[in-house]
Amino acid sequence: MSPLSWDGCAPATGRTETVREIGTDVPGLALRVTAIGASELVAAVSGGDRLLLIEAGAERPDDAGPARIRVEWRLPCTGATALWTPATGTRWLPPSWNTPRTASLPSGAPVGSLIATGDAALCTFAVAESLLPVTIGEGAVEESGEFVWWVEHELTAGGEPLRLRLDLTQRHFSETLADAVAWWAGLGAAATVPDSAFLPVFCTWYALHLDMTAADVERLAALAAPLGFAALIVDDGWQTDEVSRSYATAGDWQPAPGGFPDFGAHVKRVQSLGLAYLLWHSLPFAGDRSRAAELLDGQILAHLPELETSVLDPGSAPVRAHLVERLAAAVEAYGVDGLKIDFIDTFARYAKDQSAVAVGVHRLLGELDARLRAVRPDLLVEHRQGYVGPGLWPYATMVRATDCPHNAVENRVRCTDLRLTAGPLAVHADPLTWHPTESPEQIAVLLQSVLFATPQVSVDLARQSPEQLAALRFWLSVAREHTDLLQRGGFRPHRPELGYPLLEARRGSELAFGRYAPVPIQVAGDWGLLLVANADPDPVVRLHFAKEPGRLAIVVQDCAGTAVATADSAGDERELALNVPQGGLLTVRRAR
Missing domain, CATH: 3.20.20.70 (Aldolase class I)
Structure with missing residues (x-):
């Protein structure tokens, strides 16, 4: 592939390129479709309210090989904090001349999200192709201060167009990715998972x-x-x-x-x-x-x-x-x-x-x-x-998750990334492992780091102390008791640019948080059960309720599940600070 241009455009191919600029109602969005190796371009844009579906195909291909379709778009790069892709890695905003990535059945997925302050998605995209390679370029343009994307795909023999979904609704990025996954599922990607x-x-x-x-x-x-x-x-x-x-x-x-x-x-x-x-x-x-x-x-x-x-x-x-x-x-x-x-x-x-x-x-x-x-x-x-x-x-x-032994943060980030686009599949952690002298508290932190995935473990169990085994047994019991909440509930990770210091899941009246940094927790919506796993050394867990919660029954457990504090609260205050040891669990129930 020839070098990328500085302005983020895809490289020239040397073949016939038929180009069309596409107008939209989205402020700041520039959209262009190119048929490569064909003299006629067929393109349509549907949708509205900042949710667009682009279908692009080509007719009358030349004799130099199969026709290809490329869609390019750009937006002002304002407020951007992270680029999310399913491969996990640094959340930096790459330059527009960065090496493109390729997604195909055996490698990656054709999806991504540019995230702004407050976890809002400036743009989440997904391509319908689930088998053949899709080339994806994405990056910040130095000259203009814009962020540019392009996706390119070879047209199949049956003439299926390239189908691209752009979500510019600026909702929480996890919501836009969940909708992209639902779109894929509606196109026929199904699975039966026991x-x-x-x-x-x-x-x-x-x-x-x-x-x-x-x-x-x-x-x-x-x-x-x-x-x-x-x-x-x-x-x-x-x-x-x-x-x-x-x-x-x-x-x-x-x-x-x-x-x-x-x-x-x-x-x-x-x-x-x-x-x-x-x-x-x-x-x-x-x-x-x-x-x-x-x-x-x-x-x-x-x-x-x-x-x-x-x-x-x-x-x-x-x-x-x-x-x-x-x-x-x-x-x-x-x-x-x-x-x-x-x-x-x-x-x-x-x-x-x-x-x-x-x-x-x-x-x-x-x-x-x-x-x-x-x-x-x-x-x-x-x-x-x-x-x-x-x-x-x-x-x-x-x-x-890809191999990351002894690395709680990387395991958490990888499991979180997988949860966002795994669809019906169970997301499993890379097997947790630790030194034989590791403390029970840190073993609990390892398990808490993958709380919203299926835990895998790989240590010599015969070399574990009773205290180490107690921590392992307790957190496995939490995972099993609350499987539906933790793994099948609505999932909302926070602050990807900081490695997800707070994770949240909700299912019905149950709500769970994983706390991996000394951050406050906003408790919103209707709930009856609240779980907070504290993996941070700071024991002061601060809860901020959207409204007065009413009478509460509170239990604090340590890393092995032993209750270290119980209390009742009248629930007439919207802020609550509780001491939860590292590796411990806070359980709050609202009185009916």
Whole structure:
């Protein structure tokens, strides 16, 4: 791609470009549509009240390749504080000449939001395309003080136009993103997610890494079940007796003969504890010492010598058949309850033809899903950030934050970002892990940081003190008792430019906050139950009620759930300051 211009325009293509300026009633909005490689442009704008739907297509393409459509728009960059994208990262306002991003089925999602003071969305956009690549440019224009966006997409053979949704209503950014997700769902992106996808999970990765046996896994499973975990993910290591950090043996997906001699019996023993059993697979890899590398020689996208593996080509029918057969064996032969499918974004990272790889991944996931759902309609399937777009919804039940061990803030931010556009999927935290001498209070803070997601944990449970286990047990019980409120309620994160120091969820008459900085909490609307998890060292939790709340029953619990204070309040004051220890929980109930 040629260099971007300083004013934020997309680079020239050298092909025929047919351009149309589109007038709107939105003050300050400039909108332009370009057909690339076509002599005729078809464009329409519908909607109103600062909510626009642009449909753009092309006719009479030239002979230089498929026609493409580009939509560009710009606004005054006034009051902007953050640029939100689903990949997570710094919330800076990039310059207009920053490298564009590409969203497709195996990588990212075509959505974003420019956020202003007070969490208002200056502009939230979403593109209807859920499979093929969409190129997205976005950034501040130095010369004009505007913020510019452009999205570009190759027209499909069927002539489907590019469909772009612009929300300029300046509502809370989470509301505009929720509406974009609902728009995607209305276009056909559906998924069936069982309740079990939202329950706490124990993962073996940080606890054991590759050095594991069936006995090791069963020992941890026996300790995890009484604490409140509902599922176990057996991660990398079950398929190899090697313990080095390479993928040289990946691709065969057979239980390691030394560590897992009778895999089916092992799975049944774990399930007898009341835990669902999920099994990790790295979908793209065929290791240098695997039988798969020999069988699929020549059907690869790239070789990665530093990882001792090749990246398979999902567009190859033999590759898809091999992967479907091997992953299906885990369910059909060994009776596992679900799969953790990893590294799908690697397909896109090494693709020379992004469109072909996206189509190949779509076929692979569709063929795998059809095979597995025939055996297990309630199968659990975990995908991971950054393959998070609506095209993956039908093939997953949960989506997990990218690896961020020992990092409470990053885990919180990533889970929050996922919640905003995950649609029906359960959002899972990256497995929480900590040093064996970590304090119970800090363990509670780790769990509070992912309070609005499904908690995953990965530590050696046998090395935990009774106090550490008490904190873990208590916060898992909170997660399970209030799953609907915390994970399925209306979700409102605050101040993305500051790393979400306050998170809020509401469902019916129940209201919950996660407090990660010494900020006041505004309590509005009708409510009967109020929960506040205090993860900040400052113990003074300040509640500001929109109206006099009436009589209140107040309970403060420490990190292990022990009540350290109880009180009643007449509720005739609109401000209340309460001491809640770090890692503790404040519960307030209104008298009926």
